[in-house]
Structures are given as structure tokens and as C-alpha cells.
Amino acid sequence: EPEVTQTPSHQVTQMGQEVILRCVPISNHLYFYWYRQILGQKVEFLVSFYNNEISEKSEIFDDQFSVERPDGSNFTLKIRSTKLEDSAMYFCATGQGEGTEAFFGQGTRLTVV
């Protein structure tokens, strides 16, 4: 069964450092998303990406965040200068389009120290 793959599974970084979270989507999917879940809180939408551009982003997704699909396969989330409050589980999700569901990866647990 096809699946969304995220790497790394865990990342520990120092405050102020840049991190890149990676996602390999299911091969025929065209829509890509990042969500995050701070420990004990709701899963929150960060950004959606379609046709090589951001289609929607939340207020959480400020200038410190960026997404790209540099090689047509990996979909990445970059946090330029991490803060303690960026510690969370980050989920990548991908989908085929209207009328279909999003498939989630296993997540990357980011810990900022």
C-alpha cells in the first residue's frame, strides 16, 4: 500500500538553528500539506501546496517557515530560525484532489532545546 514517508522521525535542534523536514509523497498525488501537533494540543494546519506554489497558509506559517518541492519528489518544510515553541510533531499529508482524502505520514517529532 502506498504511503507518505517522512524523515527524520526525530530531530533535536538548538534554538536559532535551521531545520528541514522532508516528506516523500505518494507518487500520483498533487496536493501537499504540512500540519503540526504541539504535545497535548490539536492538529493544526500550516500550509497547503499545489502546482509548485502555496495555495493557503495559516497564521502560524510566518516568515520563518518555507516549503518547496525542489526535485519534483521530496516536499520539504524549512524552519529558518527555530524557537522553543516550534517543538511539535510535524505531519506531512498528500492527496490526489477533489473528492479524495489526505494521507498522512508518520510525522517528525521536532524538539528545540
Next chain:
Amino acid sequence: AQSVTQPDIHITVSEGASLELRCNYSYGATPYLFWYVQSPGQGLQLLLKYFSGDTLVQGIKGFEAEFKRSQSSFNLRKPSVHWSDAAEYFCAVGPMEYGNKLVFGAGTILRVKS
């Protein structure tokens, strides 16, 4: 604004007992509705979805959910719970125009006692 309410933070049921997890949503039109399950340290697995048609939808692992437009609800049910069902369950709502965000509820943690 879209919102999803899961009024029960924790639910404990005995193995073999029936289960109902509640979900209410606020949305301006008929949304897409989903239930996801998350085991500790794991990702989100889709249990079932409602897009249109029959308001009673069947999912994996013996789960079903019923969409009630008049009550803005999409409650998840299972007739007989197994110990392996212990996990956190999330209800989510998304717009008909795919390509936009899902809004999740806060989740309900299910504990199963033997």
C-alpha cells in the same frame, strides 16, 4: 469560521462494549468529514470519510459514522470495542473545494479496560 468540537477528552469503555465518540462541527456549507486515529507515537490513520450520499459510512476496523446535517454531527461508533482500539481519535472537517485545509477537533482519548 470552521470549527470541530469533540466534547469528550477521555472515554473509558470495557472490552466488548459499544462505543460512540461525539463530533460536532460548524461550517457554512456541507463539508467533507473525516475520522482519524492516532496510536501513541504514530501518525494519523484514516478510519472513514463522508463526502456525499449515504449518511451512514463504514470504515476500517469495524467503525462506522453517521452524518446528521440537522445536528451538525458526525459521531463515530463501534458495536464491540477491542483492546487494540485504545488510541486517540480525531474528527476533522474540510471544505468541498479540495486543496484547502482540514480543521481538526481536539481529539478523544479512548481507554479500553479488560
